[in-house]
Amino acid sequence: MKLLSFEVDGSPKFGAWVNGGVVDLTQRLAGKFPDLLSVLQAGALPNVAEALEGAEPDFTLEQITFLPVIPSPPKIICIGVNYEEHRSEIGREPTLKPPVFGRFSNSQVGHLGVIPLPPESVKLDYEGEIAVIIGKAGRRISSAQVWEHIAGYAPYNDASVRDWQGHTHQWTPGKNFLHTGGFGPWMSTADEFGSDPELHLSTRLNGLEVQRATSRQMIFSIAELVTYCSTFTQLEPGDVIVTGTPGGVGARRNPQLFMKDGDVVEVEIAEIGVLRNVIANEA
Numbered sequence: 001m002k003l004l005s006f007e008v009d010g011s012p013k014f015g016a017w018v019n020g021g022v023v024d025l026t027q028r029l030a031g032k033f034p035d036l037l038s039v040l041q042a043g044a045l046p047n048v049a050e051a052l053e054g055a056e057p058d059f060t061l062e063q064i065t066f067l068p069v070i071p072s073p074p075k076i077i078c079i080g081v082n083y084e085e086h087r088s089e090i091g092r093e094p095t096l097k098p099p100v101f102g103r104f105s106n107s108q109v110g111h112l113g114v115i116p117l118p119p120e121s122v123k124l125d126y127e128g129e130i131a132v133i134i135g136k137a138g139r140r141i142s143s144a145q146v147w148e149h150i151a152g153y154a155p156y157n158d159a160s161v162r163d164w165q166g167h168t169h170q171w172t173p174g175k176n177f178l179h180t181g182g183f184g185p186w187m188s189t190a191d192e193f194g195s196d197p198e199l200h201l202s203t204r205l206n207g208l209e210v211q212r213a214t215s216r217q218m219i220f221s222i223a224e225l226v227t228y229c230s231t232f233t234q235l236e237p238g239d240v241i242v243t244g245t246p247g248g249v250g251a252r253r254n255p256q257l258f259m260k261d262g263d264v265v266e267v268e269i270a271e272i273g274v275l276r277n278v279i280a281n282e283a
Contacts, residue, residue: 021057082244111184128203157182213246
């Protein structure tokens with residue numbers, strides 16, 4: 001299933017991408033679940049699958065506004081420097097454990113939404129990533145149990161305001177400017193992949209490919225990340241783990257390549273879909 005969050009005439013809903021359109025699951029499940037987060041919290045993905053049997057779209061793409069896949073995750077846990085090519089290009093020494101930082105919910109934006117270029121910066125950079133959405137709560141999850149705790153996967157753009165990221169050794173300010181984290185268009189549920197899938201990730205800026213990798217190239221695998229994160233915190237349904245970006249970021253190119261007003265940035269996971277956002281000067 002490809003599950004998404006969206007709005008119609010300002011009313012938030014959730015649904016599924018089916019046959020080129022959107023099935024309104026808020027309506028089909030008779031209001032039992034107000035949003036996708038509540039579905040995950042209730043362990044109700046089987047109910048969703050049942051409601052989709054034989055369903056045809058209720059809305060076209062033009063009738064909806066995409067929201068972040070999970071608009072208000074309990075936690076957004078981001079992983080830094082998780083591909084060897086990226087570690088090499090930034091000149092960072094290898095670490096025995098993954099670097100971890102956080103994002104706030106209001107730093108996110110949905111598919112086709114605007115990523116604002118803040119007036120405080122001219123160094124807005126792209127970071128295409130694979131997001132893991134947690135579907136079952138757990139603490140100290142073993143590697144053998146990881147896959148039963150994952151609800152699905154989605155493209156993510158951990159767009160970074162580099163000058164603010166570099167103010168100190170703590171990255172939080174540069175990673176949390178309003179609406180800079182693209183998340184969408186939907187999540188593909190884990191049952192489409194089985195355990196330990198190989199996902200193919202690429203990023204394009206104005207049609208030019210700037211990043212390409214697969215999940216097999218991660219320094220710390222998806223299973224290792226879930227185990228590690230669930231050790232220092234309890235993972236909850238709807239939590240999002242953003243698993244790190246490959247090499248090719250704009251800040252490390254020669255010449256540097258930062259996003260500007262009018263640019264179009266796309267993050268694709270070949271097995272799932274394309275997240276597309278437009279860059280615009282923040283008013």
